[in-house]
Amino acid sequence: MSSLLEQLIEAFRILPGVGQKTAQRMAYHVLEREREGGRRLATALADAVERVGHCARCRDFSETEVCATCASAARDAHQLCVVESPADRLAIEQATGFRGLYYVLQGRLSPLDGIGPREIGLDRLAERLGEGEVQELIIATNPTVEGEATAQYLAQLARQHGTRPSRLAHGVPLGGELEYVDRGTLSHAFGSRSEMM
Template identity: 80%
Template sequence: MSSQLLEQLIEAFRVLPGVGRKTAQRMAYHVLERERDGGKKLAETLQSAIDKIGHCERCRDFSEDAVCATCTAPARDPQLLCAVESPADLLAIEQATGYRGRYFVLQGRLSPLDGIGPRELGLDLLSSRLAEGEVRELIIATNPTVEGEATAHYLAQLARQHGVRPSRLAHGVPLGGELEYVDRGTLSHAFGSRSEMP
């Protein structure tokens, strides 16, 4: 590589998810050849986003302000609280469902081997939130993985301690999927939890 700085730029692009050496190279060349203005904008926005975006004090979602817009929106039902693992999960639920309650972002899942316990997930914050008495139902939307399930059980217990009803997203065969290609665990669960047709 003739330019040291170009080499550094290619390496720097590799922090992005799914970007290897070849893609990073293509990105660096593309920006320098055709998108210098856009690249400058990206550098500035990235810098200021990293400096300014922190976590909401109430729900732990990304926010520039101390308390985020979702937590302060008066139109949202304060009796419903949905616990998700990450801000990306929150966004997926916002985009797919008509849910109009509030959220709590765990920023991870229980994983004692990685040193992630109740404190890292902000469960003290969640606990005092539930203790306020306003929340009636805690919708637990952690991922259907081993760690996600363990976290869900822990959260359900916590909810019951505060007299809040815990609920969990339904598991089963995905809509539009074909039984032949559904994994065994899902199929077995869907078979066991079959419901009577109306």
């Protein structure tokens, strides 16, 4: 039976990017200087793990049946932005002035891993598009092979329901230097150049 300290170090290793050394540093830090914070973290973790589920409408994390965004009358239900993960949703919400609604896939199509349309909630998305309220489906899946395949599938689904699909622009990131931009992005940005006014 290992000591409480060893158990704590081991437990920290479930966190992303945390190896043995970092876990040790975290455990020592909490015990030396942050016992009160450690108590708060323990409570917050236990509560969140027990009580945070998924919004019945957008599949984002929510501790209520329907999340605050979906329940808000101030959001525009004509625009629906589809993202792969809650983190992507948060990034868009923080970076843009988007006032529409979201749909969180909690994954991407990956037939080899057994992840088909049902697993990422596309059956319910199809029903929602069928209701006719969504006019534009903004597809914000990641620019990876699987994300692109998912985007193609989503665009087709949108068209079937008479909804206009759109995709985030690809190109050279702002503030980047051309020589460090990867070939695929550069080639795409070159091909999709737009006329300057």
